[in-house]
Amino acid sequence: MLMTDAILITIIAERLLKKQLTELIVEKGAKGYTITDASGEGSRGIRASEFEGRNIKLEAIVNQEVANKILTAVSETYFENYAVITYTENVKVVRGDKYL
Amino acid sequence: MLMTDAILITIIAERLLKKQLTELIVEKGAKGYTITDASGEGSRGIRASEFEGRNIKLEAIVNQEVANKILTAVSETYFENYAVITYTENVKVVRGDKYL
């Protein structure tokens, strides 16, 4: 099975950012994405009862260049005022030409 | 803590394939799986309003041989006619003998 190295980028954010974030990652070059509903608690000094809430987990398979563009844009736009988590993982994907 | 190297295989597909895909991965050797509901948009040239829909994210921890069998079977059976995404990641698992 021919597999291609790729980056899985994950963004966890408040649900109200769903539309903005999906538009952002497509604009930066992601060819698709998957969204899962999630909840969570973070470390922003807000009481759990207020902060624990409805989040989305947005995932996309991209190449390193697109990953870098998304990471930069998300950091610059959201990190100061929103509880956003972003991380990347190395994956191997079938039919990599569809995503990269 | 003794950890074992393993493969986390992820399959994202239309929800109607849930039963078929879980049966396929168990048949190929997966000893368990986790299913999460998801939504998404892909790159098959379908308008977002039609395509954005209900997907499942199916995950299993397997060894490389089982991963290869699943990847081959999923590719041959579903890739031509369905919007299926499949990728693998390297993980370290506790009590690896249960899965591998």
Place this chain on the structure above:
Amino acid sequence: MLMTDAILITIIAERLLKKQLTELIVEKGAKGYTITDASGEGSRGIRASEFEGRNIKLEAIVNQEVANKILTAVSETYFENYAVITYTENVKVVRGDKYL
């Protein structure tokens, strides 16, 4: 983009363990977590019709030391009597100082 190496630890467990497990990982040093609803089937010799049920997938970004503490505690406390899956992945995270 400055990225920091980190560990993504995932715990999949029966939903009734949600509160205990989130308290455990925070106690061991996790600075936040994300919870997703999931379902699944495992390999404990229980019939699928009984076992297939409502699980949670609990994820946290931590350093290796915290990961080890969580893995040890989860193993010692839950592995004998519960269907718990725990694995780790290497990730790269933006603003790693927030989590590690």
